[in-house]
Amino acid sequence: MSFTLPDLPFAKDALGQYMSAETFDYHHGKHHKAYVDKLNGFVAEKGLRGSLTDIIRQARADGDKAVFNNAAQHWNHSFFWQCLAPPEGQTPEGRLAQLIASAFGGIDPMLARLKEEAVGHFSNGWAWLILDRDELKITSLHDADTPVVHEGMKPLLTLDVWEHAYYIDYRNERPRFAESVLGNVINWEFVAQNLDGDGVGRADQEAASEAFA
Numbered sequence: 001m002s003f004t005l006p007d008l009p010f011a012k013d014a015l016g017q018y019m020s021a022e023t024f025d026y027h028h029g030k031h032h033k034a035y036v037d038k039l040n041g042f043v044a045e046k047g048l049r050g051s052l053t054d055i056i057r058q059a060r061a062d063g064d065k066a067v068f069n070n071a072a073q074h075w076n077h078s079f080f081w082q083c084l085a086p087p088e089g090q091t092p093e094g095r096l097a098q099l100i101a102s103a104f105g106g107i108d109p110m111l112a113r114l115k116e117e118a119v120g121h122f123s124n125g126w127a128w129l130i131l132d133r134d135e136l137k138i139t140s141l142h143d144a145d146t147p148v149v150h151e152g153m154k155p156l157l158t159l160d161v162w163e164h165a166y167y168i169d170y171r172n173e174r175p176r177f178a179e180s181v182l183g184n185v186i187n188w189e190f191v192a193q194n195l196d197g198d199g200v201g202r203a204d205q206e207a208a209s210e211a212f213a
């Protein structure tokens, strides 16, 4: 059994200046791939079974940090790529726009709050827009921690704030990275889809048996 690195849902140069092809070469092609490769090493060594989210939850229950970190990072990155889209002036619409308006007063204050969370998060982690029952909330999680193991955190949108996410294009400027990405290259259609509560499932993966690997 082995897990695979998902293709990016767009060409690696499609996000232009906001997230460069070189960033994707490293972030997707090397960092994300390394998590998948390490996870596959554990799958073989420990005989792990089940889907990616099964393995993440079991590793958390067992206190197996090495498996948890690599499996959770595989899921987090698989979700993150889907949150991005080429800059085409997209904005939240319909029910998503209404929920954002009632929780935050509009898209601009919501993005400002998400940027504040991303910038204020100490060291490595992920900023999240989540659905908690019927309410939108903004929070962040440290290191590899993931909504997959948090009851009531239905993931809608995430921003990777590990330094590897922005160092090539923005150097140390996390605030400029957060503002540029959140303001220009978010796939709001994907975010809106996740209002059905199945965001976790959209980045899940079944391990392929070796016969099909």
Ligand code: FE
Residues within 6 Å of the ligand: 027, 031, 077, 160, 162, 164, 165
């Ligand atoms: Fe990352």
